[in-house]
Amino acid sequence: MVGRAARPAGHLRPALVAAARVALRVRLRLLAVPAELPDGTRAVLKVQFPDAESAHEATALRSWDGAGAVRLLAHDPGLRALLVERCDPGTPLHAVPLDEALDAVVALLPRLWVPAGQPFLSLAEAAAGWASRLPAKWERAGRPFERRLVEVALDQLNGLAGSQGEQVLVNQDLHAANVLRAEREPWLVIDPKPLVGEREFSVVAMVRGTELGHSRAAVRRRLDRLSAELGLDRDRVVGWTIGQTMAWSIDGDRVFTDHAEVVRWLLD
Numbered sequence: 001m002v003g004r005a006a007r008p009a010g011h012l013r014p015a016l017v018a019a020a021r022v023a024l025r026v027r028l029r030l031l032a033v034p035a036e037l038p039d040g041t042r043a044v045l046k047v048q049f050p051d052a053e054s055a056h057e058a059t060a061l062r063s064w065d066g067a068g069a070v071r072l073l074a075h076d077p078g079l080r081a082l083l084v085e086r087c088d089p090g091t092p093l094h095a096v097p098l099d100e101a102l103d104a105v106v107a108l109l110p111r112l113w114v115p116a117g118q119p120f121l122s123l124a125e126a127a128a129g130w131a132s133r134l135p136a137k138w139e140r141a142g143r144p145f146e147r148r149l150v151e152v153a154l155d156q157l158n159g160l161a162g163s164q165g166e167q168v169l170v171n172q173d174l175h176a177a178n179v180l181r182a183e184r185e186p187w188l189v190i191d192p193k194p195l196v197g198e199r200e201f202s203v204v205a206m207v208r209g210t211e212l213g214h215s216r217a218a219v220r221r222r223l224d225r226l227s228a229e230l231g232l233d234r235d236r237v238v239g240w241t242i243g244q245t246m247a248w249s250i251d252g253d254r255v256f257t258d259h260a261e262v263v264r265w266l267l268d
Contacts, residue, residue: 035083042086043073053172053193056120058082060194063169068111069189070182087188091181094211098221101176101212104187106229108179109202112189116169116196123170123197124161130247131157137250144255145246149263153246156239164198165233171195171202172244175209200236201244203227207237208245208262216265223266238266 035045048054061072061084074083093101131154138150173193182188195201203226206212207219223241227234242263249259 034086037073041073042088043083044070044086046082046084048080048082052121054191056194057192059119060169060171060192063114063116064112064189066184068108068185068187069192084190085182085184085188087180087182087190089181092177092211093179093181093187094176098212098218099225102222102225102229104179105174105203105206105226108187108189109174109199109230112171113168113199113202116167116194120169120194120196122167123164123195123201126172126195126197127157127161127243130244134247134250141250141253141255144257145249145260149246149260149267152267153243153263157243157247160236160239160243165200166198167196168199169194170197170199171205173205174202175205176211177209198236199230200232201240203230203232203237204241204244207241208259210258214258214261216268219262219265242266 031047033045035043037043048057058072058075058077061069061082065071066085070087071085072082073085075081093104096104134150134153138145171189171192172195173191174189178191179187179189203222206226207222212218212222223234223237226232227237245259245263249256249263
């Protein structure tokens with residue numbers, strides 16, 4: 001098995017190169033295929049399309065070292081290729097009832113809140129970027145939501161960034177499809193998009209995500225349980241959820257109306 005910080009051994013590199021070429025040729029944002037090491041270790045070979053959000057996934061996985069997240073087995077930064085532990089049976093968290101899923105998140109998150117710094121982007125920097133881009137994205141998309149949603153998101157992003165608590169490693173895309181049933185541990189996190197920020201931000205994707213139900217009641221249930229049981233400031237969780245959800249509500253010519261609905265429910 002390859003060491004955690006090492007480049008892939010010679011017998012793995014041809015597979016990484018081949019996968020990377022396929023991904024780049026067809027412009028996939030992510031290619032993930034099952035793999036098996038010579039010693040029988042079951043793995044997943046991933047090649048990422050270059051983007052800032054996933055740039056330091058390998059570093060985050062090394063920081064967690066298998067505690068609540070999949071282990072990194074090999075990494076080729078030049079190819080943006082990773083070999084990671086395979087989750088078996090791989091059942092996603094959203095396949096279980098809501099409260100059971102929230103129990104799992106409450107157990108996992110404190111283990112992922114490890115001290116972190118460079119090379120991760122800070123939440124403050126990310127929030128500044130989201131705030132600067134949101135108005136123009138909203139205009140280009142034809143003003144798909146009421147202006148008040150944009151304004152409140154900007155207020156939250158600008159107000160929260162400079163008043164954060166202790167800075168730890170947080171995952172800006174921790175939704176219920178990125179937590180899988182495994183054998184080594186009951187549940188493991190995959191596909192992190194890491195930042196350094198306060199703990200309250202780490203539950204945003206879980207509060208927003210449609211995977212555990214898309215309704216006012218489901219969103220409120222996730223917000224209330226995660227805030228209370230993880231000891232988080234509920235108002236700051238709400239603020240970060242509003243800010244990032246609106247920032248991610250428009251992607252080019254795609255408009256995510258479910259994001260706007262979540263924000264309206266939180267503002268009601």
